[in-house]
Amino acid sequence: MEVKFYNHVEDTLLKFAVVFARYQGKWVYCRHKDRDTYEAPGGHRELGESIEMAAKREMYEETGAVEYDIKPVCVYSVEGKTRVNENGEESYGKLFYADIYRFEELPDYEIEEVRFFDDLPRELTYPLIQPVLLKKLQENNYI
Numbered sequence: 001m002e003v004k005f006y007n008h009v010e011d012t013l014l015k016f017a018v019v020f021a022r023y024q025g026k027w028v029y030c031r032h033k034d035r036d037t038y039e040a041p042g043g044h045r046e047l048g049e050s051i052e053m054a055a056k057r058e059m060y061e062e063t064g065a066v067e068y069d070i071k072p073v074c075v076y077s078v079e080g081k082t083r084v085n086e087n088g089e090e091s092y093g094k095l096f097y098a099d100i101y102r103f104e105e106l107p108d109y110e111i112e113e114v115r116f117f118d119d120l121p122r123e124l125t126y127p128l129i130q131p132v133l134l135k136k137l138q139e140n141n142y143i
Contacts, residue, residue, distance in 0.1 A: 001080035001128040009075050009092055016093030017055035018042035023100040026116035030062045033112040039125040055096045062111045067102035097142045
Protein backbone atom coordinates (compact mmCIF):
# COMPACT_ATOMS: atom_id res chain seq x y z
CA MET A 1 0.00 0.00 0.00
CA GLU A 2 1.46 3.34 -1.02
CA VAL A 3 0.02 6.82 -0.45
CA LYS A 4 1.41 9.66 -2.58
CA PHE A 5 0.71 13.38 -2.57
CA TYR A 6 0.44 15.78 -5.50
CA ASN A 7 0.07 19.52 -5.95
CA HIS A 8 -2.35 18.95 -8.82
CA VAL A 9 -3.79 16.22 -11.03
CA GLU A 10 -6.40 16.34 -13.76
CA ASP A 11 -9.81 16.90 -12.14
CA THR A 12 -11.35 13.90 -13.88
CA LEU A 13 -8.92 11.60 -12.00
CA LEU A 14 -10.31 12.63 -8.60
CA LYS A 15 -12.64 9.84 -7.47
CA PHE A 16 -12.69 10.26 -3.67
CA ALA A 17 -13.07 13.08 -1.15
CA VAL A 18 -11.85 12.58 2.42
CA VAL A 19 -12.49 15.15 5.15
CA PHE A 20 -10.59 15.18 8.42
CA ALA A 21 -12.88 17.28 10.59
CA ARG A 22 -12.76 18.65 14.10
CA TYR A 23 -15.57 19.62 16.45
CA GLN A 24 -14.83 21.38 19.74
CA GLY A 25 -11.18 20.32 19.53
CA LYS A 26 -11.87 16.64 18.81
CA TRP A 27 -11.57 14.60 15.61
CA VAL A 28 -14.83 13.49 14.03
CA TYR A 29 -14.99 9.86 12.89
CA CYS A 30 -17.86 7.75 11.70
CA ARG A 31 -18.65 4.05 11.80
CA HIS A 32 -20.43 2.41 8.89
CA LYS A 33 -23.39 0.15 9.71
CA ASP A 34 -21.57 -2.86 8.21
CA ARG A 35 -18.24 -2.36 10.04
CA ASP A 36 -16.77 -2.19 13.54
CA THR A 37 -14.09 0.30 12.50
CA TYR A 38 -13.91 4.09 12.23
CA GLU A 39 -13.05 6.37 9.36
CA ALA A 40 -12.91 10.02 8.49
CA PRO A 41 -15.98 11.24 6.59
CA GLY A 42 -15.61 10.81 2.85
CA GLY A 43 -16.45 8.75 -0.14
CA HIS A 44 -16.90 8.47 -3.87
CA ARG A 45 -17.54 11.39 -6.13
CA GLU A 46 -20.87 11.08 -7.95
CA LEU A 47 -21.36 11.65 -11.67
CA GLY A 48 -21.51 15.37 -12.50
CA GLU A 49 -20.38 16.38 -9.01
CA SER A 50 -17.34 18.53 -8.26
CA ILE A 51 -14.89 17.05 -5.77
CA GLU A 52 -15.67 19.94 -3.39
CA MET A 53 -19.39 19.17 -3.55
CA ALA A 54 -18.63 15.49 -2.94
CA ALA A 55 -16.72 16.45 0.22
CA LYS A 56 -19.61 18.58 1.49
CA ARG A 57 -22.23 15.95 0.64
CA GLU A 58 -20.25 13.23 2.38
CA MET A 59 -19.76 15.46 5.44
CA TYR A 60 -23.52 15.85 5.77
CA GLU A 61 -24.42 12.24 4.91
CA GLU A 62 -21.84 10.72 7.26
CA THR A 63 -21.89 13.15 10.19
CA GLY A 64 -24.97 15.38 9.92
CA ALA A 65 -22.70 18.46 9.84
CA VAL A 66 -24.55 21.53 8.53
CA GLU A 67 -22.33 24.45 9.62
CA TYR A 68 -18.60 24.21 9.01
CA ASP A 69 -15.59 25.73 7.33
CA ILE A 70 -13.94 23.37 4.86
CA LYS A 71 -10.63 23.81 3.06
CA PRO A 72 -8.84 21.73 0.44
CA VAL A 73 -5.47 20.43 1.62
CA CYS A 74 -4.00 18.44 -1.26
CA VAL A 75 -4.49 15.69 -3.80
CA TYR A 76 -3.45 12.19 -2.82
CA SER A 77 -3.39 8.77 -4.40
CA VAL A 78 -3.46 5.24 -3.08
CA GLU A 79 -1.87 2.35 -4.89
CA GLY A 80 -2.68 -1.12 -3.63
CA LYS A 81 -5.79 -3.19 -3.03
CA THR A 82 -8.35 -1.77 -0.64
CA ARG A 83 -11.98 -2.46 0.18
CA VAL A 84 -13.03 0.09 -2.47
CA ASN A 85 -10.24 -0.59 -4.99
CA GLU A 86 -10.03 -4.30 -5.67
CA ASN A 87 -7.65 -4.05 -8.64
CA GLY A 88 -5.04 -2.09 -6.66
CA GLU A 89 -4.37 0.46 -9.40
CA GLU A 90 -3.49 4.00 -8.37
CA SER A 91 -6.66 5.89 -7.44
CA TYR A 92 -6.85 9.61 -6.72
CA GLY A 93 -8.69 11.66 -4.15
CA LYS A 94 -8.68 15.08 -2.56
CA LEU A 95 -8.00 15.63 1.12
CA PHE A 96 -9.94 18.32 2.98
CA TYR A 97 -9.88 19.76 6.48
CA ALA A 98 -13.01 21.08 8.22
CA ASP A 99 -13.97 22.79 11.46
CA ILE A 100 -17.55 21.80 12.30
CA TYR A 101 -19.75 24.20 14.28
CA ARG A 102 -23.17 22.53 14.18
CA PHE A 103 -24.73 19.16 13.47
CA GLU A 104 -28.27 18.12 12.67
CA GLU A 105 -29.61 14.61 13.16
CA LEU A 106 -27.52 11.99 11.39
CA PRO A 107 -29.23 11.06 8.10
CA ASP A 108 -30.45 7.47 7.91
CA TYR A 109 -28.00 6.29 5.25
CA GLU A 110 -25.00 4.04 5.82
CA ILE A 111 -23.47 5.45 9.01
CA GLU A 112 -24.31 3.85 12.36
CA GLU A 113 -22.62 6.39 14.63
CA VAL A 114 -20.43 9.46 14.82
CA ARG A 115 -17.83 9.70 17.58
CA PHE A 116 -15.29 12.28 18.70
CA PHE A 117 -11.68 11.36 19.46
CA ASP A 118 -8.59 13.17 20.73
CA ASP A 119 -6.45 11.23 18.24
CA LEU A 120 -6.84 8.51 15.64
CA PRO A 121 -9.06 5.69 16.86
CA ARG A 122 -7.34 2.32 17.26
CA GLU A 123 -9.95 0.53 15.12
CA LEU A 124 -9.49 2.16 11.70
CA THR A 125 -11.21 1.08 8.49
CA TYR A 126 -8.14 2.13 6.49
CA PRO A 127 -5.19 1.76 8.90
CA LEU A 128 -2.56 2.08 6.16
CA ILE A 129 -4.10 5.24 4.68
CA GLN A 130 -5.74 7.39 7.37
CA PRO A 131 -2.61 7.90 9.54
CA VAL A 132 -0.68 9.04 6.45
CA LEU A 133 -3.40 11.57 5.56
CA LEU A 134 -3.49 12.86 9.14
CA LYS A 135 0.29 13.28 9.10
CA LYS A 136 -0.06 15.38 5.93
CA LEU A 137 -2.48 17.66 7.80
CA GLN A 138 0.07 18.04 10.59
CA GLU A 139 2.82 18.88 8.09
CA ASN A 140 0.58 21.56 6.57
CA ASN A 141 -0.16 23.07 10.01
CA TYR A 142 -3.87 22.24 10.07
CA ILE A 143 -3.44 20.76 13.52
